[in-house]
Amino acid sequence: MSGSVSEAPPGLLRQLSARPSVMAALVVFLLIVLACFLLPLLGITDIGGMSVRNRLSAPGTNGYAFGADAFGRDLLGRLLVAGQASLAIGLGVAILSTLLGVILGLVAGFFRKLDTALSRLIDAMMAFPDILLALSLVAIFGGTMGNVILALSIVYTPRIARIVRASTLVIRELPFVEAARALGTGTPAIMLTHVLRNILSPILVQATFIFAYAMLAEAGLSFLGVGVDPKTPTWGIMVNEGRQYIDNAFFLILFPGIAIALSVLSLQIVGDGLRDALDPRLSKET
Template identity: 75%
Template sequence: MAATLSAEPNFFGALISRKSVLVALVIFVAVVGISFLSPLISPTNPDAMSVRSRLLPPGSEGYLLGADAFGRDVLSRLLFAGRVSLTIGLGVAIVSSVIGILIGLLAGFFQRLDTPLSRLIDAMMAFPDILLALSLVAIFGGSMTNVILALSIVYAPRIARIVRASTLVIRVLPYVEAARALGTRTHVIMWTHVLRNTISPILVQATFIFAYAMLAEAGLSFLGVGVDPETPTWGTMVNEGRQYIDQAFFLVLIPGLAISISVLSLQLVGDGLRDALDPRLAKET
């Protein structure tokens, strides 16, 4: 038994065993690092305008990725926008996980709460994500905090369903019944015995929600109902650039590529994380 365990790869080794996951992880870490170091490595102030430089193509007059319609450096804005977009994605992943865990635990552990909470989860998931997000942002107002809150409400049911399903199975296992027989308090059982055994699927789903939230934020910003238009995000850059797509297609292409690369790398990392946490899935695929 000991030999078998010692032969198994560790978690990180299993995570990067697939080359695609390793490459995706490196790319995403690089994107995060570059974005959050933007105040140090940005060539210029992202809001600095120059009328004579408007719509310059990449590589012209020191503008590595060109200049937008106001003569602002696209590279500088891309770096600062990445920090905002990634912050929103991470915030949604964390807040939606907290909300989903609370709802899922209550629904799965207490039978009298299961039906109403399950119907609430089903009702929320019946709406298309972007329509529900649009409605909530319209109610809350457009700001980074409100976008995070709105998208967290949209994606929390995904976490809640996973936690509820796991809780329904775990709550009847012998060690949980033994804890009850010993007089362990309910909240201790929920957090110590139940939640600890649902961490793996929560982490995987949170990774996917991170990616979904970045896409949703870009969609909201593109529609003009996301964060403050003066705050650069990748979605805002695409929205601003679409007016000049015939003259300067790179204004849409560059932030669009940033969104695609970040989301795709996150999705691949999520797949690798799922396989590393549940080797049975890796064998099946």
């Protein structure tokens, strides 16, 4: 026997399409993703070429649409390659933190004996400001892309865990869960089939927000010089590298800053739209 307490309303895509701002944000984000991953493959931009003679060329001069950096590299090509790393980090953090948060939240919410200890652990982790905890973890793990994803995943895992735990505490007491126990359904099956299935909507929404938070946090870490190794360009690293030339080449900061802002803002708007569509009680104009 199974039940459902938070089934997604029918016609999710139709509901999202009725919100112009959400659809516009989704299109913007998809265009950013496609540009970052497809244009370099098509050879439209010069990725690694350097020209000292053309260093710090302004946008639209010497054949550089977005200008050239301090080494004479095409800023557009570097922006696209850096976007691949920034987007990969955001997606990796969203996936890993969601997996860890779901496991932690399900265990805390379903097993009463473990609830107090795990809840205190979650509260303790959330007591630290995100950026300070991320700085500490990156300093411990090291500045590779994998370590940055791991550190930020640990930072954002409590966000998912609290949502999953709170929902699990409610669902585990509902009649269809009690009926499943009476029929001899095992605990793992109940957790996955009856509990997790009914809380996928808030998990999906929160994962969308974490995607945006992670990209912003990575940019902050890279700007402070403690993020990914500079050999792997990210938008945050580009901003960090360009700040010393802000007086005579402000575009070195402008374009990666716009890329970060557009990506994060579009993800936030899409997340708001998903939340409103998946939970009719919160329905409102975005």
